[in-house]
Amino acid sequence: MTEQERISFLRQELAKHNYNYYVKDAPTISDFEFDKLLEELISLEKKHPELFDASSPSQRVGGEITKDFTTVQHKTRMMSLGNTYSKEEIEDFINRIKKSIETPVEFICELKYDGVAISIIYKNGILHQAITRGDGTQGDDITANVKTIRSIPLKLQGDFPDELEIRGEIFMTLDGFKKLNEDRVEAGFETFANPRNSASGTLKMQDSAIVAKRPLDSFLYFVIAPEAGFSSHQQSLEAATKWGFKVPQAKNNFVRLARDADEIQAFIDSWEHKRHDLPFEIDGIVIKVNDYKTQRLLGETAKSPRWAIAYKYKAEQVQTKLLSVSYQVGRTGAITPVANLQPVLLAGTTVKRASLHNADQIALHDLYINDQVYLEKGGEIIPKIVGVNLAERPADAFKIEYITNCPECGTPLVREEGEAKHFCPNELGCPPQQKGKIEHFISRKAMNIDGLGAETVETFFSKNLIKNYADLYNLKAEELMQLEGFQEKSVQNILAGLEASEQIPFDRVLYALGIRFVGETVAKKLARHYKSLDALMAATKDELIEVDEIGEKIATSVIQFFNQPENKDLIARMKTTGVQLEMQLEEAISNKLEGKKIVVSGVFENFERNDLKKLIEQNGGINVGSVSGKTDFVLAGEGMGPSKLAKAEKLGVSIVSEAEFVKMIGL
Ligand SMILES: [Zn+2]
Structure with a gap:
């Protein structure tokens, strides 16, 4: 087998395993084997840049940077559906249709996924463009980010039409969401409010390599392909399944054909409670007319189609008594008020506590101790208080006074401007x-x-x-x-x-020190840049900001940490242990770029940006984030930022191409 043949074999093989794992949920090889094949493909593709293929499985790891998302017109408007919470209105909807259509009407019931709506266009079976709903008429082009989602095919299988658009929902699984938030807490970042917010926030990130690491998944279930000649929605779903899309399946009861109101009602009822057991969130059921001709006959209003409607589940709500409020102090000193409640059954579990998040939440509901409060279970694991039954406020109820001092150490609490939470500032004695x-x-x-x-x-x-x-x-x-x-x-x-x-290597030690905003990734960047704790401690704020991807907030936090006398003592004592406080330099390749300050910008033909940055460091160079008078050169790829280019030209900083760079370090 030639290397060219091996590349095409690996691409097919990896696409197949990807499909088995993420779409069919039936992997046939281990993660380890998969990674090995992928590694082999990536290294062969590096050797053969002339064989580049945008739909190669290697493209899933991302790396493309989008500074501004381009606005794109939808060819067919992305309409939103009429919503109702009432079962009577569902019956009205069905009766209205039956009255205007003489032949028997079939409906399709589907789950209403609580994610981000997406429209994806395929040309000749290759993923061409992915666009957000936006205002329905035009949305943002987020193709680079969507391509990293494993359950969305880059290349279709079987007999597909030359042009096709498919729509559906991108979402984050509950497990993935929980883990992501745990990691964020550990790194000192604010958590995401719910899976939908974190999915939509992730899809709008500039660096697709980060998107690739987030647990996004998809269901696609609305096909626009006139040339395929389908006569019904069901037919199009069956075809989309064959083309390799992750389509909701009848065998999981995610989709069901229904002939009348009773069958539709049965589908709605079947998910009323079971929806809490799904590994992702749904907020209702969608009912569509199956037959395309009937859909066209019914037409649409200005906002939504007349042939479909969404039934939304009411969040389950119960009432109980608020007994007291206790205050938890977190690792970062953040105070979280927690409501202690008279135990009550909600969505199958006994609830005794509810998070109140912060002082604003308490003020918002004007909560009194002994109030009768309404509880709801949303996306979060801990239920929340959504309101007060003022009609039942007892005579002995009294207003909650938010604490002014830390319940653990007595220090007066502070609340920084723009922060929702109070903090105990006694970082070292609490x-x-x-x-x-x-x-x-x-x-x-x-x-x-x-x-x-x-x-x-x-x-x-x-x-x-x-x-x-x-x-x-x-x-x-x-x-x-x-x-x-x-x-x-x-x-x-x-x-x-x-x-x-x-x-344990230095970058992880740096992360372990617990400097606010210095998570795993930032610790790695700082460790690679400064190589030792002493060098990092000697850095000024301006120097820190000059480091690639380090901003004002992180720089300030690092400076503050090392300025504290208690931390200085702590570091002095850490130096007496055998813990690694500098980088092991085994990775170095040469000193050809010794001390050179280099900015990497744009998209490259044969390398990922991160690989280039690594090469710079391995050859003694230093990565910097922005062009200044001290910059030695800019390593520029395609689509280099125009402001960077202008600045480099103005300061007379030379621009080096990918090919020149490869020559420079003698690759
Ligand atoms: Zn305290």
Whole structure:
């Protein structure tokens, strides 16, 4: 097999496995095998740039940057459906249709996915363009981001029409959403409110490589393909399934043919409760006339088609008594008020607590202790209070006074401008914050210390054995053995885990230090750029901002962290341990770019941007984010930002092409 043949074989093979995994949910090879094949394809494609194919499975990893999303006209308007919460109105809808159409009418019932509407155009079986709904007439071109979603085919199978448009919904699974928010909490970012918000936020990100890492999924179920000659909606769904789309299937009861109001009602009822068990969110049922000719006869109003309607489920609501409010202090010092409730059954579980989020939420509902409150279960796992039954406010009810001091350490709380939450500023002396920092330090993605967990940290902390993470490295076997429940074996485990943590690379150590806004990715960037903790600590704010992708907020936080005397002590003590406080430089290839400050901009033919940045570092160069007088050169690809180009020209900074760069480092 020639390399060219191998490339085309791997592309077919990977597309097939991708389909089996993400569309059919029936993988036939392991993730490891899949990754190996993908790696092989990527390296062969790098060797053969002349064989580039925009629909190669290697394109799923993203990397394309979109600064401004282009506005595109929809060929056919994306209409929204009429909505109702009432079953009577569904009956009216059916009767109206039956009155105007003489022959028996068939309906199709579908789930109403709570995601982001999308329209995707295929030309000759290749994904050509993906457009958001926008205002229905025109939307944004988000093709680069949509191409990273594994369940959306880049290339169609079987007998497809030359031109076709398919519409549906992109959403985030509940599991994926939960994990994403956990990661964000760990990195000190605000969490997303619900899966739909996080899906729509993700689709509008500029860097498709980040989109590729987010757990987005899709259902596509509305085909526009006049030349295919379908006579019904059902027929088009069957064809779309064959073309390789992830189409809702009757075998899962996600779609059902119905002949009358009773059958439609039965479908609605069947999902009333079961919808809570789905791995994604739906907010209702859509009922459509199946036959295309009948659809055309019925026509449309200015806003929505007359042949379809959406039934929305009312969020289940119960009433119960608000007994008290307690306040939780998080790892970052953020205060979260929690409502303690008279236990009540809601959507199948007994609820005793509800999150109140922040002081504004309490003020919004004008909550009193002893009030009768309405509870709802939305996308979040913890239910929320959506209102107060004022008619039943008892005489002994009294207004909630928001706390002014930290419930854990007594420090007066602060609320920064623009922040929804109150914070306890006593970062270094407030027990939950101290413990939280240690827990973060030992966590899997940070120092990954075996034998230590939240409970052990709690025990050591309460026995005054540790106050911060540096103390961990002073723990002695003798003192641990004296604690109740600690055997020689578990103590040895802990000490071995601590010793092993000395092998953890510098970028993860930097992440483990718990600097606000320095998550995993930022820690990697800073570690690669500065190479050692000493160099990072010596950096000024302006220098930090000059680092690629580091902004004002992160720079300020880094400076503040290292300026605090307590943190200075902590770092001094960390230096006495064997923990890695500088990069291991085994990766270096040459010093051909020694000390050169380089800006990478645009899209490249043979390399991903991140690979170029890595090459720059491996050859001794330094990546910087913006062009200045100190920049040595700009490595420019296609579509380099015009403002960068103008600035480089004005400052006389030279522009280097991809080919020149390859020559420069002698690849
Ligand atoms: Zn406190």
